Amino acid sequence: MAIHESDDALVQRYLDHVRFEKRLAARTVALYTLDLEKLATHAAQVGVPLTAVEASHIRRWVAQMHSGGRSGRGIALILSGWRGFYIWLGREGLVAANPVLDVRAPKAAKPLPKALSVDDAVQLASFQAADADPWLEARDAAMVELLYGGGLRVAELTGLDVQASAAARGWVDLAAAEAHVLGKGSKRRIVPVGAKAVQALRAWLLVRDQALSGVPAAAAAGALPQAALFMGRNGTRLTAQSIWQRxxxxxxxxxLAAPVHPHMLRHSFASHVLQSSSDLRGVQELLGHANISTTQIYTRLDFQHLAKAYDAAHPRAHLKTGGSGGSK
Structure with a gap:
């Protein structure tokens, strides 16, 4: 559909403004051009010039774009371009109000966190590397068991010490089978530690101090042996980046088909506990979420699990819709 001539002139003047006066990048100008062509087309379809467009028109076009499958982020970018155009028209004295000013794009759907299947999580937690360094193998196995078995954040894991102390950010009490962690907002919580994690931690603690034999005597005379539960060969506390890599x-x-990061193990812990217990409030406390709305995203993960189970197992899930095989 051709753009109304006067609208075409206005759009061109604005594009010249952003190209030459504001000196925007060519790519940005090209995007503005496409967005304003959409705007002019919408306006022509309802028979109004660009200078007569109202907020109700903008909201209707936003709804059309959204129902057409455009993402909230994409619509927000288009609205930003339109908003700038009407700001310029206002400065030129061509419109009395900006019709895009108070119009917002639909909220983008929050992506689901990536979680492992139960089988993949168990496969990772049970994995034993062949011909691996026994020291690294014991440490990494204990880290994975805690991340998946307790749903710890990686920062909570790095903050764990071998023993409780006034200076400790967190520690593990193997006798009580629990981890004391310092979470977001400096909030402390106690997380149960499963039998497999306790076993892995005991195996790690048996060999942990072997690394200290290679630390220079000057360092050993200081703060060593380190308080950190998980450390590198040099005796220093492991960083979050090191744990991600390991x-x-x-x-x-x-x-596993795709690489796993520590937070994926936390998501997997939450999803699997919720699948088994349906106790949303309990999962909230285990994760240390301040608001239950943060935890509720795992109910969507749980539903995905149920939907897949239905599709795989229920005979009715495989019936074709339509045709002559409908119920009578």
């Missing part, structure tokens, strides 16, 4: 490497060695 978990990723271990997941690939275990034969």
């Amino acid at each position: 978990v990723r490497q271990r997941s690939l060695q275990a034969g």
